[in-house]
Amino acid sequence: MTASEVLEREFLAVRTKLIDIAAVLDRIGRANGRATDDPRLGKISQGLKLLADDDCDRTERLQMIFSLPYNENWRTK
Amino acid sequence: MNFIDPHIHMAARTTDEFMVMAKMGCVLVGEPAFWMGYDRSGTNSFYDYFRQLTEWEPKRAAKYGIEHHCWMGINAKEAEDVGFAEEVIALLPEFLEKPTVLGIGEIGLHKNTRNEVTTLLELIELGMKTDEQLLFHTPHLEDKYPGTRMILDILRSDSRIDHTRVCIDHCEEHTIRMALDEGYWAGITLYPITKATPERTVDMIELYGPQRILVNSSADWGPSDPLAVPAFIFAMRRRGHPESLIRQVVYDNPLKFMGGSRNFKFSAKPQAAL
Numbered sequence A: 001m002t003a004s005e006v007l008e009r010e011f012l013a014v015r016t017k018l019i020d021i022a023a024v025l026d027r028i029g030r031a032n033g034r035a036t037d038d039p040r041l042g043k044i045s046q047g048l049k050l051l052a053d054d055d056c057d058r059t060e061r062l063q064m065i066f067s068l069p070y071n072e073n074w075r076t077k
Numbered sequence B: 001m002n003f004i005d006p007h008i009h010m011a012a013r014t015t016d017e018f019m020v021m022a023k024m025g026c027v028l029v030g031e032p033a034f035w036m037g038y039d040r041s042g043t044n045s046f047y048d049y050f051r052q053l054t055e056w057e058p059k060r061a062a063k064y065g066i067e068h069h070c071w072m073g074i075n076a077k078e079a080e081d082v083g084f085a086e087e088v089i090a091l092l093p094e095f096l097e098k099p100t101v102l103g104i105g106e107i108g109l110h111k112n113t114r115n116e117v118t119t120l121l122e123l124i125e126l127g128m129k130t131d132e133q134l135l136f137h138t139p140h141l142e143d144k145y146p147g148t149r150m151i152l153d154i155l156r157s158d159s160r161i162d163h164t165r166v167c168i169d170h171c172e173e174h175t176i177r178m179a180l181d182e183g184y185w186a187g188i189t190l191y192p193i194t195k196a197t198p199e200r201t202v203d204m205i206e207l208y209g210p211q212r213i214l215v216n217s218s219a220d221w222g223p224s225d226p227l228a229v230p231a232f233i234f235a236m237r238r239r240g241h242p243e244s245l246i247r248q249v250v251y252d253n254p255l256k257f258m259g260g261s262r263n264f265k266f267s268a269k270p271q272a273a274l
């Protein structure tokens, strides 16, 4: 498939997923209290920034945003 | 198309689902021992569960022309109490001799703790004694990346382990390459919310090729889909992949991997899906 064909097939799905994300973030914003200190919100905004890159390893990098680090000295820590 | 679901917890599913899987072309399932959603209160409970997997489930599946094979082990979720886990491990040798048992699994890590590692090392030790294949559960969500690397560290430091007889399961985009690079089989699990979707699984096959990849539903008592492998087949077709490639992933690969188990015999005749 060409890039245009992939885009044609996926455009509406991407559109609806982005709108869903916007709606959830708005819902959090409208709700009582604040969640701004919650590190998960920081991860979400890091993820959203990453989507704007144009490298082809975004999925893997997004996964790493939501991963704990690996400590190679785990046997002795 | 005939397919194999190499990782599914049918003990948590209904007979109707065996039927619908058979209608979709399922000819064989692999069922790893796992956590039933609540901690068991004693080793007897494990003993009965192992009997269920080795005696009862094969009969239930056979009514629909599906061969049922299983893996014996204690899941990382119940590995934290090392003493209790040792008692359960002591039950395993008897079951490893049953004709439908494929090896030790699913074993691995959950929260990547020291106790989980201790239990895991004992399970690997048992596996080496009786020449078993090993099926590894990798942790969920944020624990997956460090946990997968820890499992690979453990395996790398044990020269007795034949990497072609080990599956690292529940791989995702950030862990699949390391499993494949070290010569292991890599399982990809299709789940509605966590783990992978059919489309992302097709992406991974396009990126890394079909060799040593197993696609499974891991359907259990939680949100999951026993028809996830057919959903993957459909996604592959929609993306224009040939039937031969799809068949390699959902049929030939699992047969090849399971073929490494000392007890494995596959006798089901190919049957046309409805």
Ligand SMILES: [Zn+2]
Binding pocket: B007, B009, B032, B034, B106, B218
């Ligand atoms: Zn499982």
